[in-house]
Amino acid sequence: MGKQVAAGSNRQSAAERDDDRQLMALVVHKDRTAFEQLYKRYYHRVFQFAYRMVKDHGVVEEIVDDTMFAVWKSAASFQGKSAVSTWIFGIAYRRALKTLEKGRKHQAMSGDNEQIYAEPDMHPTADPAAAAQARDLHRQLQQGIDHLSSDHKAVMMLTGMGYSYGEISEIVDCPENTVKTRMFHALKYLKNHLSDSALGALSNPEQKNLWTQNTPIS
């Protein structure tokens, strides 16, 4: 397409990216203090991403642990071609995929596939009918997202976390056009998944004002 997305746009400033690189340069030389700083910078972000991918608190800590262990062990292989953030998230993505693969086998054996969805907080002054409609939309969207394939879900989650499609293509290791195609198909699936009333809620001009917060991108 030839039109480039601004680099490093996942709410990470250029200064933060530079800090990451400096920390990585020290981690390559096994500097534990630098590693601790890097760990604390990424712990919550990787935790959040892993949780949204696997939706299982029991294994999320393990994914974070494995991801950061791999960062420490293979720091020397970081060539600096991408941002530290996308490199770390790429590792986390692959770990999450492995966990999901294992989980699918476990789920198939145990039949444990019930998911409880978080209720969104509504504005206190919201019209009760509109609020109910919005809650229904929200629940249907969460259900739909949970039914997406891992690849489509990852693109959706990373977009939700503020990553550009260029960064997502590095994280999930596929061409940018594939990222766009996955997003297109994920949205198409979600639209098909939504009921007429949920789709109606989308066209309600009040709908976007019902939430107590705007899109909370990490």
Added chain:
Amino acid sequence: MDTKHTNQLSREEAFELLPWHVNGSLSDELNQQVIAHLEVCPELRAEAALLASTVFATNADEPKYGQVDESFKALMNRIDADERQEELSKTPDRPWRQWLSGLVPTSRWSQAFSAAMLVVLGLAVGLVLQPVSVIDPVPVNPAEDPYRVLAGVKEPLILSLQFSDDVDEMFVKGLVASVVNEYRVEQKSQRRYLVFLPKKTDAGEITALLKTLNNNAQVQRIEIVADSTEADK
């Protein structure tokens, strides 16, 4: 509406970039171009509304985070253990380890040890359970001196007969009964029978039996076995 005149982005391109307009990761320039499309296209606005709700839904479910300090400590313990293991693997091998590594790769040591233990166990069991045989099965060639092959055989004598075709027990009994009076026949398969001869069987009778068997076209092989256990082999 053709927006190409006022916008470098086509509508389709704006449609494609919409998710990243919603998440705020587009450059200012691209963002402005997408906004220009949004202002004139209701379909694009509907898609943007879906995206905004979707992004909200993806972010609404916050995890219960662990304790970052505790998690870091646990990770450092794992790293320490891993590094100790690496150090150990770097220490020079003792001579016996080097010799053994030459025979079996270190990664296969546990399998090789298990296999060796199984062999030892098998040998031990074999020694305990091995049947006491008097002699190995001896092929008989009655053209030679039958007494020579019988010399080492203790009574009772057991002959193993292998037939070229399926035969029944009556057939075998008929063959044996034509020469000896006391005997017992045991069928091992359609083509294999054992003939038990008592201790008192006369050597002449045995010779005659061996000749009779040897002259029968269906008898393929005759062996003398020491006892029934040996015959079962």
